[in-house]
Amino acid sequence: MTHRSALLRLVFAVAALGLASCAMSAKGPEDAAEVGLRYPITVAPEMRTLRLPYGGPGAGLDQNMHGQLEAFVRDYLDHGNGVLTLSAPPGREAASREFADDVVAMGVARSRILVGVDDMPQPGAEIRLSYVRYVAQTKPCGDWSENLGTTFANDPSPNFGCAVQQNVAAMVADPRDLVAPSAMAPEDAQRALTVLDKYRKGEATPSAKTDDQSGAVSEVNKN
DSSP: OHHHHHHHHHHHHHHHHHHHHHHHHOOOGGGGGHHHHHSOOEEEEEEEEEEEEOOOTTOOOOHHHHHHHHHHHHHHHHHEEEEEEEEEOTTOHHHHHHHHHHHHHTTOOGGGEEEEEOSSOOSSSEEEEEEEEEEEEOOOOOOOOSOTTOOTTOOOOTTTTHHHHHHHHHHOSOGGGGTSOOOOOOOOHHHHHHHHHHHHHTOOOSOOOOTTOOOOOOOTTOO
16 A cells, blocks of 8 residues: 555655646737847838930930839839939939839829939939838748647747748738837817817817718628
């Protein structure tokens, strides 16, 4: 009987030790923050440049050049930061002004266009357009250095969370929002006065519902 009791106590001790070791190494929800540390998203400025050949005064743009310029300007309007610079070789300043007119016609305010001379002109007559765009990126995925079939420590794999970080960096509309929040837009003073006036008159203050808005409850499976 004594031998049996001692054996049972030994078995229970080993089991308790195993459970204690699992409890000590198990990871909790707080370890989810480690994803941002292992795969941090960095935001850095990147210069985007487009070079277009210049055929002389009044030559205009052919279909291919116009398509390139239009795509470049669209990307600037969506993601650009600061001004859009146009530079030409020395002695061809008028060419930059011609291209500036085309860019204004594509939707860029003239106040956001900086026209100048290329200090380091390239061979041939060409116009250079450039702007700064902020890009978000993180480390590449694919770290399968550990055997996922053996996870006694219950640690996340080295590749865990990388895909999420990659998706966030790729989908963020303005990477600068990951560094600091955007400034709030000014309040609509006219709307505030309208709501206050309705409140004083005892009228409903919500905006009028448009034809495409509906508060109807779905009638699926109503019967």
